[in-house]
Amino acid sequence: MERSLRYYELHAEVCKTFGHAKRLMVISTLRDNELMVTEISERTGIDISNLSQHLHVLRDKGLVSTRREGTKIYYQLSHPNIGKALDLMSAFLDQSISKSQDLIKKS
Amino acid sequence: MERSLRYYELHAEVCKTFGHAKRLMVISTLRDNELMVTEISERTGIDISNLSQHLHVLRDKGLVSTRREGTKIYYQLSHPNIGKALDLMSAFLDQSISKSQDLIKKS
DNA sequence: CAACTATTTTATAAAAAACTTTAAATATTT
DNA sequence: AAATATTTAAAGTTTTTTATAAAATAGTTG
Numbered sequence: 085m086e087r088s089l090r091y092y093e094l095h096a097e098v099c100k101t102f103g104h105a106k107r108l109m110v111i112s113t114l115r116d117n118e119l120m121v122t123e124i125s126e127r128t129g130i131d132i133s134n135l136s137q138h139l140h141v142l143r144d145k146g147l148v149s150t151r152r153e154g155t156k157i158y159y160q161l162s163h164p165n166i167g168k169a170l171d172l173m174s175a176f177l178d179q180s181i182s183k184s185q186d187l188i189k190k191s
Numbered sequence: 192m193e194r195s196l197r198y199y200e201l202h203a204e205v206c207k208t209f210g211h212a213k214r215l216m217v218i219s220t221l222r223d224n225e226l227m228v229t230e231i232s233e234r235t236g237i238d239i240s241n242l243s244q245h246l247h248v249l250r251d252k253g254l255v256s257t258r259r260e261g262t263k264i265y266y267q268l269s270h271p272n273i274g275k276a277l278d279l280m281s282a283f284l285d286q287s288i289s290k291s292q293d294l295i296k297k298s
Numbered sequence: 299c300a301a302c303t304a305t306t307t308t309a310t311a312a313a314a315a316a317c318t319t320t321a322a323a324t325a326t327t328t
Numbered sequence: 329a330a331a332t333a334t335t336t337a338a339a340g341t342t343t344t345t346t347a348t349a350a351a352a353t354a355g356t357t358g
Binding site for chain 3: 355
């Protein structure tokens with residue numbers, strides 16, 4: 085299927101957003117419930133300020149959305165498929181690549 | 192599901208590899224057939240040298256493999272699931288995000 | 299075999315992008 | 329104003345990407 089450069093760029097933007105361990109951890113903690121920033125920080129061990137910057141990236145790409153309650157801001161995945169997409173990637177990782185041999189180098 | 196930092200790092204490595212428009216284009220051209228470097232270059236418009244650098248990244252992560260024939264080197268996806276994984280990402284992109292509104296900003 | 303062509307890779311340096319840290323700033327409620 | 333929760337700004341570091349030129353590899357020809 086022929087696609088535009090623009091399409092690949094958009095696609096790459098999203099992939100890039102998943103391309104950081106901390107962001108994947110954040111997404112993972114938000115899979116089952118919404119959480120406020122300090123809670124995400126506690127569960128992932130990411131420092132609040134740095135976390136906030138990663139949350140900004142995620143929100144900028146539309147992967148998470150927010151809800152304010154007083155001074156607290158609750159983050160949630162903006163679409164359940166986001167978690168599913170990562171599951172598929174994981175399954176792909178586990179089965180197709182890592183398993184047969186340690187093909188994923190650069191470790 | 193609780194996962195190790197190491198796991199997220201590996202996962203992120205693969206996502207990061209998909210996180211560049213040129214590499215997505217390369218993967219796309221290799222979906223149905225293996226191609227030699229010059230052919231990939233013609234079809235994608237990526238300059239040979241730069242292309243070779245991106246192919247190196249893809250091979251380094253185990254996403255493509257090669258076969259030599261004289262001076263030519265043919266590249267192929269190392270696993271058909273790689274294309275499928277991107278399809279799922281595309282479907283996700285098309286349906287879940289882009290469609291409802293233009294959530295993917297930073298354009 | 300030496301020279302030559304075709305194909306691909308690599309080395310290097312510069313430019314651009316992403317990430318982290320620290321400190322300061324911004325809401326919001328009490 | 330003080331306390332809490334979160335974001336932003338700025339500076340510095342690291343990583344990634346690109347462009348250019350040179351090198352490597354394999355095959356061909358005189």
